Amino acid sequence: MANGDANELKAVQDALAALWPLDEEARARAMAGLAGALGVTGTPAAGSGMKSSSNVGGADAGSSNGAGGLGTPKQFLSLKAPETDVERVTVLGYYLTYAKGNPHFKTKELSELNIEAAGPRLSNASYAASNAQKKMGYLASGPGGTKQITARGEALVENLPDRAAAKAAVEALPGKPRAGGGRRKKG
DSSP states (O other): OOHHHHHHHHHHHHHHHHHTTSOHHHHHHHHHHHHHHHTOOSOOOTTSSOOOOSEETTEETTOOSSSTTSOOHHHHHHHHOOOSHHHHHHHHHHHHHHTSOOSSBOHHHHHHHHHHTTOOOOSOHHHHHHHHHHTTOSEEEOGGGOEEEOHHHHHHHHHTTOHHHHHHHHHTSSOOOOSOOSOOOOO
């Protein structure tokens, strides 16, 4: 096998491992984001010889462990490797939405999931969730004072731990709140 073929196969395996746990709609968004970031137009024809497998990269990505194929909270947090509290609450919100079937969550639930995942202590979960919503656009208001993950937040989590891909995917989506959202002075 030529070195280029091996690199291509590895890229396909990595992409499949990352996309496998997602539902069809999330996969389509992720694929569109990747295509846009890479400047690729069109998609391969159906039946192009690629077959799906539940055993990708040596891990049973298709197994159902009660977490929607995302693994345990500890595994998921470790896999995504968030670097800030804002990223961590976004990753936890994604996990609550897709692994626990809870699309609307309170900050307390994010803190409890962080403890379950044995993540580093959130210095101020409310502040981190507020910044994830107001400054970064990763979370949005939900019904009854809850929060929910946005398309920007999904793009971030789906592309982590690859920081360059995550940044490109997030920047390709609208929804970042405007800078200087404070009150204007009269005068």
